[in-house]
Amino acid sequence: MDMNGRAVEAREISKTFGDRRVVDQLSFEVRRGEIFGLIGPNGAGKTTTIRMMMDIVKPDSGELHVLGRTLDDEIKDAIGYLPEERGLYRKAGVLESAVFLATLKGMDAKQAKGRALDLLKRVNLQAHVAKKVEELSRGMSQILQFVVTVIHRPRLVILDEPFANLDPINTELMKQIIYELKEEGTAIILSTHRMDDVEELCDRVLMINRGQRVLYGSLSEIKSRFPGNSVIVECQGPLSSLSGVVDTRQHGKGIELTLDGKTQPCDILTQLVERHVNVTRFEIGVPSLQEIFVQVVKNGP
Amino acid sequence: MDRKTILILKREFLQTVRRKSFILMTLAFPMLAFVGLGVYQLVNGTTSGPSEVETISIGYVDQSGDFDRYAEQPGVSLARYGTEDEAKQALLQGKVQDYVVIPADYLSTGTISRYSLKQEMEAPARVTFALRNFLLDNLLDGQTEEMRQRAKNPMTVVSVRLNQAGEVAVNQGGFGAFILPYLFAILLIMSIFSSSGFLLQGLSEEKQNRVIEILLSSVSPRQLLTGKVLGLGAAGLLQILVWLATIAAATPIASAAIARFLGPIEFSFSLFGLGLLYFILGYLFFAMIMAGVGAISSTTQEGQQLSTIFTLLAIVPFWFAPFIIENPSHAITRILTFVPFTAPITVMTRLGLTQVPAWEIVVSALVLFGAFLATLLVASRVLRAFLLMYGKRPDLKQVIKVIRCA
Numbered sequence: 124m125d126m127n128g129r130a131v132e133a134r135e136i137s138k139t140f141g142d143r144r145v146v147d148q149l150s151f152e153v154r155r156g157e158i159f160g161l162i163g164p165n166g167a168g169k170t171t172t173i174r175m176m177m178d179i180v181k182p183d184s185g186e187l188h189v190l191g192r193t194l195d196d197e198i199k200d201a202i203g204y205l206p207e208e209r210g211l212y213r214k215a216g217v218l219e220s221a222v223f224l225a226t227l228k229g230m231d232a233k234q235a236k237g238r239a240l241d242l243l244k245r246v247n248l249q250a251h252v253a254k255k256v257e258e259l260s261r262g263m264s265q266i267l268q269f270v271v272t273v274i275h276r277p278r279l280v281i282l283d284e285p286f287a288n289l290d291p292i293n294t295e296l297m298k299q300i301i302y303e304l305k306e307e308g309t310a311i312i313l314s315t316h317r318m319d320d321v322e323e324l325c326d327r328v329l330m331i332n333r334g335q336r337v338l339y340g341s342l343s344e345i346k347s348r349f350p351g352n353s354v355i356v357e358c359q360g361p362l363s364s365l366s367g368v369v370d371t372r373q374h375g376k377g378i379e380l381t382l383d384g385k386t387q388p389c390d391i392l393t394q395l396v397e398r399h400v401n402v403t404r405f406e407i408g409v410p411s412l413q414e415i416f417v418q419v420v421k422n423g424p
Numbered sequence: 425m426d427r428k429t430i431l432i433l434k435r436e437f438l439q440t441v442r443r444k445s446f447i448l449m450t451l452a453f454p455m456l457a458f459v460g461l462g463v464y465q466l467v468n469g470t471t472s473g474p475s476e477v478e479t480i481s482i483g484y485v486d487q488s489g490d491f492d493r494y495a496e497q498p499g500v501s502l503a504r505y506g507t508e509d510e511a512k513q514a515l516l517q518g519k520v521q522d523y524v525v526i527p528a529d530y531l532s533t534g535t536i537s538r539y540s541l542k543q544e545m546e547a548p549a550r551v552t553f554a555l556r557n558f559l560l561d562n563l564l565d566g567q568t569e570e571m572r573q574r575a576k577n578p579m580t581v582v583s584v585r586l587n588q589a590g591e592v593a594v595n596q597g598g599f600g601a602f603i604l605p606y607l608f609a610i611l612l613i614m615s616i617f618s619s620s621g622f623l624l625q626g627l628s629e630e631k632q633n634r635v636i637e638i639l640l641s642s643v644s645p646r647q648l649l650t651g652k653v654l655g656l657g658a659a660g661l662l663q664i665l666v667w668l669a670t671i672a673a674a675t676p677i678a679s680a681a682i683a684r685f686l687g688p689i690e691f692s693f694s695l696f697g698l699g700l701l702y703f704i705l706g707y708l709f710f711a712m713i714m715a716g717v718g719a720i721s722s723t724t725q726e727g728q729q730l731s732t733i734f735t736l737l738a739i740v741p742f743w744f745a746p747f748i749i750e751n752p753s754h755a756i757t758r759i760l761t762f763v764p765f766t767a768p769i770t771v772m773t774r775l776g777l778t779q780v781p782a783w784e785i786v787v788s789a790l791v792l793f794g795a796f797l798a799t800l801l802v803a804s805r806v807l808r809a810f811l812l813m814y815g816k817r818p819d820l821k822q823v824i825k826v827i828r829c830a
Binding site: 141177178179196199200202204206208209210211212213223224226227228229271 | 427428431432435630633634635636637638639640641642643644647822825
């Protein structure tokens with residue numbers, strides 16, 4: 124971790140495979156104790172960016188510092204990585220797998236065993252300690268994979284689609300552990316296509332498309348750049364034939380009115396007041412991250 | 425060697441020596457060798473005792489009139505009958521096992537007729553051997569016993585190899601000298617391919633089940649490859665040592681057993697040393713190839729199919745074994761000595777057949793070591809480029825590009 128609390132600092136990193144530039148002049152930083160969302164459509168360059176942070180793939184150009192250092196083999200011990208493509212030795216035992224992978228991260232075997240047993244208990248896998256990995260259900264193997272990711276108390280945790288295949292209870296349990304890691308000052312990078320998870324968990328977000336940065340900043344900053352073109356109204360009385368409204372749809376107890384480009388929310392409010400409609404709720408619609416994502420991928424930032 | 429490499433090495437070694445297939449393969453050879461020798465001793469002991477051999481009776485009708493003596497041959501007693509009918513009756517009554525008729529024109533035709541109640545492919549060797557000796561004894565009647573014995577067994581060739589000084593050479597060659605190096609060659613290639621095969625299987629399995637990404641998030645491709653190659657190499661070395669120890673222990677017994685037919689089996693420590701050297705070099709070379717194949721294969725099956733090409737190349741000397749055995753110093757045989765794929769088998773085979781010049785062994789070993797270094801470079805590049813490419817196998821063009829550009 125550098126003096127300014129930056130876990131990752133990337134400056135204009137690029138990577139080309141063959142004729143294809145997968146990551147293009149990408150700059151971002153991940154801070155200590157924050158959950159950082161790394162999002163983008165399939166093939167955007169997320170996995171390559173992660174692999175560069177893990178020193179599995181070297182950037183062709185640019186500067187990349189992880190935990191205040193240029194990349195080397197030792198830095199890997201301070202990182203926990205849950206890849207999207209899960210992988211454990213299927214024939215090996217649950218505890219054996221966890222201990223072996225922890226020792227590869229620099230822990231001694233005895234220490235690793237103690238910590239593995241604690242974590243397996245925490246995630247309710249203590250009854251499966253003696254089993255082989257292939258005997259676990261898909262969800263259980265994923266939880267075990269998560270245990271392996273955090274067993275060595277990494278200072279940077281990279282999670283690629285961590286909640287895929289998990290039931291709601293295990294999803295909540297994993298989120299709880301992620302919050303605890305954040306509290307301890309661990310930097311967490313969360314790469315996922317589930318935008319609701321990003322909205323719920325992440326402090327800041329980097330969105331890449333075709334290898335380039337298209338969105339970057341805190342969620343509120345990003346949302347403020349995409350002002351809503353809708354209002355949500357709860358009222359008694361008819362809402363028909365309001366000028367400037369191009370679409371209406373039910374939104375909870377109220378109705379969401381989509382406005383045309385020229386109409387402002389206050390124009391709608393004025394019309395409602397003039398019609399003496401009894402308005403109990405009037406809210407400016409904020410686009411969801413999902414909507415921003417779709418808009419950015421389709422039309423650009 | 426760093427800690428992570430040792431961890432990988434240890435895991436690979438333990439995983440391999442615990443595999444059922446490895447244990448079976450390692451112990452199968454000693455067990456077969458000792459069981460084979462035991463059975464041989466047992467059979468040899470029971471058939472050589474004269475009291476245990478039952479004498480069989482064979483009738484004969486001599487129409488030529490020249491065969492009336494030497495009716496008692498070892499293990500066979502010949503009973504003379506005046507007519508074919510008498511002989512046939514004796515056969516039907518079970519007095520004789522079969523009978524032969526020596527016709528009047530035997531001396532000009534050399535043909536005799538044999539009659540038996542049994543259905544058989546051909547006359548038993550024991551019967552024909554006894555008949556042959558009976559005929560020869562009678563034909564040479566009047567000659568000394570020594571002359572008759574010599575006519576039956578005219579020569580035993582004893583070859584003596586001289587060295588350049590005209591003295592009797594230490595290594596006398598022959599089957600006894602050939603068998604061990606040839607056996608070494610077979611065991612060597614078996615061990616090389618089982619160890620490097622485990623490497624291929626391990627890497628392609630790790631790639632297929634995606635463990636590779638987890639491993640590479642903890643260790644570098646270099647640490648992974650070094651640990652795996654050394655761990656599996658240590659397991660292969662253990663296997664080879666078990667086999668060599670078996671050979672060392674079994675040689676005196678086997679030598680005593682077969683020496684009278686084929687000459688003594690010669691076991692030497694230089695052969696032992698060269699066996700180890702070629703195992704290590706051969707293994708390292710093939711291990712790198714298998715690592716490269718494992719890296720570009722998307723499934724275990726695909727890896728095994730690709731590796732067959734290299735296995736076939738390595739066993740070329742076995743295809744040409746008759747040629748190599750006949751011509752151990754021929755230019756083609758010598759070329760095979762210097763080709764990394766074929767060097768281990770060719771050198772070990774030649775050692776039992778001829779005096780391989782020291783420089784040829786040195787050059788062959790150096791070429792093999794050089795080939796290992798070259799494949800190490802290529803394998804590392806291929807590993808880094810393709811180990812994390814899932815789902816499809818890179819084409820040859822891509823692989824060549826990586827080897828050139830990385």
